[in-house]
Amino acid sequence: xKILIVEDERSLRExxxxxxxxxxxxxxMAENFEIASEKMSLYEYDxxxxxxxxxxxxxxxxxxxxxKDEKKGGVIIxxxxxxxxxxxxxxxxxxxxxxxxPFHLHELSARISSLxxxxxxxxxxxxxxxxxxxxxxxxxxxxxxxxxxxxxxxFELLLFFVQNQSRVISKSAIAEHIYGxxxxxxxxYDFIYSQIKNLRKKLNEHSxxxxxxxxxxxxxxxxxx
Amino acid sequence: MKLLTKTNQYAFLMVASVLLVGxxxxxxxxxxxxxxxxxxxxxxxxxxxxxxxxxxxxxVRTQSTAELEISIVSKIHSPDAFRDTLIYSAYEEEFIPxxxxxxxxxxxxxxxxxxxxxxxxESNDIVAVLVGVFIVICLLLxxxxxxxxxxxSGHLWKPFYIMLDKLKVYxxxxxxxxxxxGSDIEEFNTLQxxxxxxxxxxxxxxxxxxxxxxxxxxxxxTPLAIIKSxxxxxxxxxxxxxxLQRLGIIEETVNRVAATNKALLTLSKIENDQFRGKSTxxxxxxxxxxxxxxxxxxxAKELTIQFANEPYEILKNAPLLRILFQNVLxxxxxxxxxxxxxxxxxxxxxxxxxxxxSEVFIDPDLxxxxxxxxNPASPSPxxxxxxxxxxxxxxxxxxxxxxQEGLHALTLTF
Numbered sequence: 001x002k003i004l005i006v007e008d009e010r011s012l013r014e015x016x017x018x019x020x021x022x023x024x025x026x027x028x029m030a031e032n033f034e035i036a037s038e039k040m041s042l043y044e045y046d047x048x049x050x051x052x053x054x055x056x057x058x059x060x061x062x063x064x065x066x067x068k069d070e071k072k073g074g075v076i077i078x079x080x081x082x083x084x085x086x087x088x089x090x091x092x093x094x095x096x097x098x099x100x101x102p103f104h105l106h107e108l109s110a111r112i113s114s115l116x117x118x119x120x121x122x123x124x125x126x127x128x129x130x131x132x133x134x135x136x137x138x139x140x141x142x143x144x145x146x147x148x149x150x151x152x153x154x155f156e157l158l159l160f161f162v163q164n165q166s167r168v169i170s171k172s173a174i175a176e177h178i179y180g181x182x183x184x185x186x187x188x189y190d191f192i193y194s195q196i197k198n199l200r201k202k203l204n205e206h207s208x209x210x211x212x213x214x215x216x217x218x219x220x221x222x223x224x225x
Numbered sequence: 226m227k228l229l230t231k232t233n234q235y236a237f238l239m240v241a242s243v244l245l246v247g248x249x250x251x252x253x254x255x256x257x258x259x260x261x262x263x264x265x266x267x268x269x270x271x272x273x274x275x276x277x278x279x280x281x282x283x284x285v286r287t288q289s290t291a292e293l294e295i296s297i298v299s300k301i302h303s304p305d306a307f308r309d310t311l312i313y314s315a316y317e318e319e320f321i322p323x324x325x326x327x328x329x330x331x332x333x334x335x336x337x338x339x340x341x342x343x344x345x346x347e348s349n350d351i352v353a354v355l356v357g358v359f360i361v362i363c364l365l366l367x368x369x370x371x372x373x374x375x376x377x378s379g380h381l382w383k384p385f386y387i388m389l390d391k392l393k394v395y396x397x398x399x400x401x402x403x404x405x406x407g408s409d410i411e412e413f414n415t416l417q418x419x420x421x422x423x424x425x426x427x428x429x430x431x432x433x434x435x436x437x438x439x440x441x442x443x444x445x446x447t448p449l450a451i452i453k454s455x456x457x458x459x460x461x462x463x464x465x466x467x468x469l470q471r472l473g474i475i476e477e478t479v480n481r482v483a484a485t486n487k488a489l490l491t492l493s494k495i496e497n498d499q500f501r502g503k504s505t506x507x508x509x510x511x512x513x514x515x516x517x518x519x520x521x522x523x524x525a526k527e528l529t530i531q532f533a534n535e536p537y538e539i540l541k542n543a544p545l546l547r548i549l550f551q552n553v554l555x556x557x558x559x560x561x562x563x564x565x566x567x568x569x570x571x572x573x574x575x576x577x578x579x580x581x582x583s584e585v586f587i588d589p590d591l592x593x594x595x596x597x598x599x600n601p602a603s604p605s606p607x608x609x610x611x612x613x614x615x616x617x618x619x620x621x622x623x624x625x626x627x628x629q630e631g632l633h634a635l636t637l638t639f
């Protein structure tokens with residue numbers, strides 16, 4: 001899977017590249033409008049991460065040209081501008097998702113994997129992790145071929161974990177993913193804690209393995225045996 | 226005190242003092258002049274009579290009235306002397322003031338005493354009339370000044386009052402103040418120029434400040450994104466529990482900065498009028514949606530929600546309305562107590578959201594200020610209600626906050 005990272009800020013560009021590379025993506029970088037424009041017209045990518053404010057021009061123009069070229073890859077806008085106009089015009093121009101800075105790399109990674117799944121498998125894909133099978137579109141989960149029922153939050157948690165498997169995910173990244181704007185609620189971490197406890201209990205009832213581990217003081221990690 | 230009243234007060238003081246001093250001065254001057262005049266008449270009479278007696282000594286016997294006494298005396302008793310005296314007049318039935326000249330003369334070896342008197346009653350009448358006229362003139366002058374002031378404040382000062390009225394309704398961030406007072410008076414034109422300059426300065430400073438806040442918040446987003454990303458990366462590589470825990474603390478802190486920054490950004494965007502346009506929104510659906518998002522928190526606190534979910538359409542800016550209710554409802558959940566209650570009532574002219582709360586009631590004036598919070602230890606930046614009140618202002622709603630039956634109640638009035 002090939003990803004183009006269009007971001008003018010070097011540290012951020014490299015951090016994203018670093019994180020995604022270790023997930024097995026092949027990452028290319030573009031630090032300004034010209035380079036991005038060239039790469040986007042010449043090569044095919046599964047996903048383009050596009051910053052809007054770029055030296056040399058507006059990222060939305062790149063998006064417009066990219067979509068007019070009828071490229072297949074998805075586009076996720078990553079912008080410091082949390083402005084509604086940008087969001088609306090970005091999505092109208094054909095962006096698949098819009099992520100406002102600052103974001104967690106886990107969140108970005110989960111969005112990319114959802115996007116690629118949507119684009120490549122028309123939603124019919126089954127995500128497998130050890131003996132767990134997840135059908136993201138029908139929201140079905142089975143463990144060792146036994147279907148189990150998860151609440152909405154529990155399902156989102158499991159999917160997020162699987163999309164970021166083997167990684168340490170901080171509580172705040174989880175809270176932001178699950179609760180979005182409400183993640184700053186004073187006790188959101190307590191809810192995350194109890195939701196994860198429930199999820200773990202349900203998983204452990206049917207699986208011989210305990211996949212979700214607490215990382216003391218920080219968050220959680222989904223790991224194989 | 227009004228300018229007109231104040232001017233009239235000074236005019237009154239001025240006229241009153243001129244009246245007082247002038248009347249006294251007039252009175253005494255007239256008195257002096259008249260008595261001098263009368264004395265001269267008496268002296269002339271004395272001369273004439275002295276002459277007449279010299280011509281005809283028998284003249285003395287024929288001339289003796291209330292105003293003139295001539296008698297023969299043995300010697301000169303005193304030099305010529307004027308004296309004020311009162312003589313009772315049977316006719317007037319009162320004492321009448323006279324000036325009296327007593328003089329001794331030696332005519333043809335005989336000594337005569339002449340006493341001439343001249344009544345002052347007519348002169349006093351004249352003085353009284355003159356003083357009266359003077360008072361009337363002063364009063365007329367006072368009335369004239371009042372009328373002139375009234376006219377001046379109506380016409381001459383009109384541009385001033387126009388400017389004043391414009392200033393009264395002038396608000397920061399408004400368009401530049403411009404009152405075309407149409408005056409040809411230099412001072413007013415200078416004042417107007419100064420006000421326009423001042424308001425232009427305020428206007429541009431205010432806009433710069435607003436833009437600065439927005440730009441600064443925007444500029445902070447990318448560094449925050451870098452910090453967050455680096456923390457996420459470090460989390461993967463660190464294996465020492467101590468380091469992980471510290472990373473956790475750093476992350477918490479960055480998140481607080483990010484949350485504050487985001488709230489400030491939202492506030493400045495509202496202030497910069499970046500939410501325009503109106504659409505018809507089903508408020509019930511909106512509230513239901515937000516409650517759904519908050520359902521985990523509501524469930525965990527076992528809150529009772531009283532909300533009659535009936536269609537309720539209003540024409541407002543949709544994003545602003547969503548932020549408003551998002552803030553208000555999440556506040557109602559956040560500050561609620563275990564097994565508490567949230568009551569949402571949609572009425573034709575107002576919307577009331579009541580909730581039980583663990584927080585002490587804060588003064589509404591304070592509650593809507595930025596960074597106001599009841600509990601200083603709370604990690605929330607305390608911008609929620611400031612945002613809510615700013616939005617209410619933009620949506621032309623009135624936002625009230627009070628205690629009703631032991632519940633914290635927010636009322637939105639259309």
